[in-house]
Amino acid sequence: MKSLKKLISLCLLAACSLGIAASMLPICGSSQESYGNLKYQINDNGTIAITGCTDNNVESVVIPESIGGKAVTEIFPYAFAHKMKLKDITIPKSITKIEGAAFFNTPWLDLKIRDNPLVTVNSIVIDATKCEGDIVIPSDVTSISDYAFSRSGVTSVVIPETVTEIGASTFSGCSALKSVKLPNSIQNIGSTAFNKCRGLTEITIPESVSVIENHAFFGCSGLKKVIIENPECSLDGNSVFTTLGGNTGEPFIGTIYGNESSTAHEYADKYNCKFLAINEYGVIGDANGDGNISPIDVSMIFTEYKKLYRKEKGSFTANQNKLCDLNGNKTINASDASSVFSIYKKNYRRSH
Numbered sequence: 160m161k162s163l164k165k166l167i168s169l170c171l172l173a174a175c176s177l178g179i180a181a182s183m184l185p186i187c188g189s190s191q192e193s194y195g196n197l198k199y200q201i202n203d204n205g206t207i208a209i210t211g212c213t214d215n216n217v218e219s220v221v222i223p224e225s226i227g228g229k230a231v232t233e234i235f236p237y238a239f240a241h242k243m244k245l246k247d248i249t250i251p252k253s254i255t256k257i258e259g260a261a262f263f264n265t266p267w268l269d270l271k272i273r274d275n276p277l278v279t280v281n282s283i284v285i286d287a288t289k290c291e292g293d294i295v296i297p298s299d300v301t302s303i304s305d306y307a308f309s310r311s312g313v314t315s316v317v318i319p320e321t322v323t324e325i326g327a328s329t330f331s332g333c334s335a336l337k338s339v340k341l342p343n344s345i346q347n348i349g350s351t352a353f354n355k356c357r358g359l360t361e362i363t364i365p366e367s368v369s370v371i372e373n374h375a376f377f378g379c380s381g382l383k384k385v386i387i388e389n390p391e392c393s394l395d396g397n398s399v400f401t402t403l404g405g406n407t408g409e410p411f412i413g414t415i416y417g418n419e420s421s422t423a424h425e426y427a428d429k430y431n432c433k434f435l436a437i438n439e440y441g442v443i444g445d446a447n448g449d450g451n452i453s454p455i456d457v458s459m460i461f462t463e464y465k466k467l468y469r470k471e472k473g474s475f476t477a478n479q480n481k482l483c484d485l486n487g488n489k490t491i492n493a494s495d496a497s498s499v500f501s502i503y504k505k506n507y508r509r510s511h
C-alpha cells in the first residue's frame with residue numbers, strides 16, 4: 160500500500176514537472192486554460208492572467224473583463240508578441256498589470272508608437288523603446304512594464320510618485336541616459352533595471368527603496384556616485400554595481416554614499432567599494448564641501464584644531480562643525496583630523 164502511494168505521488172510529480180494534464184491536477188497550482196483563442200491562467204489570488212493567443216494570424220482581439228466570474232487583471236510577458244497581423248486589441252479597465260514585451264513586434268504596437276512613443280494603456284507604460292531625449296512620465300502613470308525603455312534613446316527620465324517599482328531590465332541598455340529622478344515611492348529596483356546605462360554618472364536611491372536586486376546597475380561603467388538613502392536597503396547579490404569584464408565583472412569604480420551604519424556601508428566593505436558616510440548636513444569629514452574626502456579636508460580640520468588649541472577663534476561654520484566633529488565631543492580636535500585621514504586612506508586603497 161505504501162509503495163502504491165509512493166508510486167502515485169511519483170507519477171503526479173512527473174506529470175507536474177512535464178506539464179502533462181496540468182489542468183487535471185490542481186495540486187500543480189496555476190494551469191493553462193482557454194477562452195476562445197486566448198490562453199489564460201488563474202492566479203493564486205483568484206484573478207486571471209492572459210498568457211497568450213493560439214492564433215498566430217489573429218487580426219483583432221477583445222480581452223474580456225472577466226472569465227467565469229473572475230476578473231481579468233494581467234497580461235503575461237510576450238503574450239501577443241510576434242502576432243504579425245494583430246491590428247486591433249480591446250483591453251478592459253480591469254487590466255492593472257501588463258508585463259514586459261506583451262505586444263512586442265505587432266502592427267498594433269507599431270501604430271500606437273507612431274501616435275506617441277510613450278505607449279500607455281490603463282496608466283501602465285507598456286512601451287517606450289522608441290522614446291528619445293528628456294522624458295517626463297505623466298503623473299497618472301501607476302506602473303512601467305519590464306523592458307519598457309530598454310535600449311531607447313532617452314537622455315533623462317522623471318518618474319512620478321505613483322510608481323512603486325522599477326522592474327527587470329526597464330532601462331537596460333539606455334546608453335544615452337544621463338539622469339534619472341527616482342521618486343520616494345519606489346520600493347524595489349529589479350534585476351538589470353539599469354544594466355549598461357553607461358552614460359549614468361550619478362543616482363540617488365530614495366529612502367523608500369528596500370531592495371536593489373542583483374545586476375540592477377551592472378555595466379554602468381560611468382557611475383561615479385550612488386547615494387543610498389535607506390540605511391536598511393537590501394543589496395541583493397555581489398554584482399549590484401560593477402562594470403563589465405569576466406564572469407563577475409570588474410570592481411565598481413564609483414563611490415557609495417550612505418549612513419555610517421547601513422547595509423550600503425556593509426556592502427561597500429564586503430565588495431571593496433569606496434564609501435563615504437553622509438548625515439543631514441552632507442558628507443562626514445568633508446570640510447571644504449566638495450562632496451569628497453581628500454588631504455585638503457584633513458589639513459583644514461587640523462588647522463582648525465590648532466587655532467582652537469591656541470585659544471584662537473575658530474573659522475569653521477556651524478555646518479563644517481556638524482560634519483567634522485567625527486568623535487562627537489562638540490569640538491574639532493586632532494582625533495577628528497586623524498579619523499578623516501583614515502577615511503581618505505581606506506578609499507584611496509580601494510580605488511588603486
Ligand SMILES: [Ca+2]
Binds near residue numbers: 444445449451453456
Ligand atoms: Ca572635501
Ligand SMILES: [Ca+2]
Binds near residue numbers: 484488
Ligand atoms: Ca571632535
